[in-house]
Amino acid sequence: MTDAPRSGRGAGGADGADDTDIEREEGPLGTYLRGVAMGSADAVPGVSGGTIALITGIYDRLIxxxxxxxxxxxxxxxxGLLGDRDQLRAVWAELDGAxxxxxxxxxxxxxxxxxxxxHVALEAVPVLTYGFFxxxxGASAIVLRDEFRVDTTGRAAAAVAGAVLAFVASGSASAALGESALATFVAGAVAVSAMILPGISGSLLLVILGQxxxxxxxxxxxxxALLAVATGGPTATVVETGVPVVAFLAGGVVGLLTVAHAVRAALAARREATLAFLIGLIVGALRAxxxxxxxxxxxxxxxxGGEFAVAAAVGALxxxxxxxxAGGIDLD
Structure with a gap:
């Protein structure tokens, strides 16, 4: 975890403060475009939205x-919602709500x-898509190799534990959590925690969980279903298809309040061991x-194998x- 990202990025330091001020002056459009970049990264396993936040200079503010x-x-x-509007405005400001x-x-x-x-690519060209993933x-694990040292028994154990856990959980598409609403909720809570981890992808965690x-x-x-409703289709379909989406989003909210804090606390208390475990997850997930x-x-x-290898090379590049x-991912 980084409370002071690379020079000139985020809110830390004089340069970081300037970047934050500039970002605030740009208004919601600039922030929205940064969100588009983060979301695009988070949608594919192996690319971290946290890394994009570092690149665009909003990581500290996001954290x-x-x-x-x-x-x-x-x-x-x-x-505040029950009537104390001043309280509500104070909470909105404290959260940096806008x-x-x-x-x-x-x-x-x-x-x-x-x-x-x-989704279309997975259906049409699965070999190329999975090779790309x-x-x-794999490249995510490589670019993070300088971020930790496996020079103690505890760190080595953490790395092995992460790799084994991901390897076992990645064994089949139905592995890990299953397809219940509770499984989707848990997946959302775990995946959203990756938002605060440069180099660790939320989509990668979903791959590990079979989700x-x-x-x-x-x-x-x-x-x-939403598009169909806009053209006169039945609303019942929206409700039916929206259940897993709502469960995932609800899990994400809970994850922000719990898992994200726990991950940050673990990094603060046992940074090297936690990073070893997380990078072990990446290595083990290569099985998926x-x-x-x-x-x-x-x-x-x-x-x-040839198709897979070519697509993998493109993904790694x-x-x-x-x-x-990004100038090298910095988790110090």
């Missing part, structure tokens, strides 16, 4: 806003758009795209390019 959320603040907000709203709308716009395209995931394909499909179906391709094609062949643009 401050996210960690300001708490049950106590929620109670104050409820009091910033989060514009950023959230941008993220949602991108996720709805990109996941729809990825493999490259994204990625399911959620991309659920979002696509839900958007189709390979397994999914096997499920799609039945058996690997030279042709399938994308992550390396983003990392170079």
């Amino acid at each position: 401050a806003a996210v960690t300001a959320a708490s049950p106590a603040l929620a109670r104050r907000a409820l009091e 910033f989060l709203l514009a950023l959230g709308v941008g993220i949602a716009t991108a996720i709805l758009t990109v996941t729809r395209a990825l 493999f490259g994204l995931i 990625y394909e399911r959620m991309t499909e659920a979002l696509s179906v839900f958007v189709d 795209p390979v397994v999914r391709v096997g499920e799609e094609v039945g058996a690997w062949s030279v042709a399938v 994308l992550v390396v390019g983003v990392d170079r643009l």
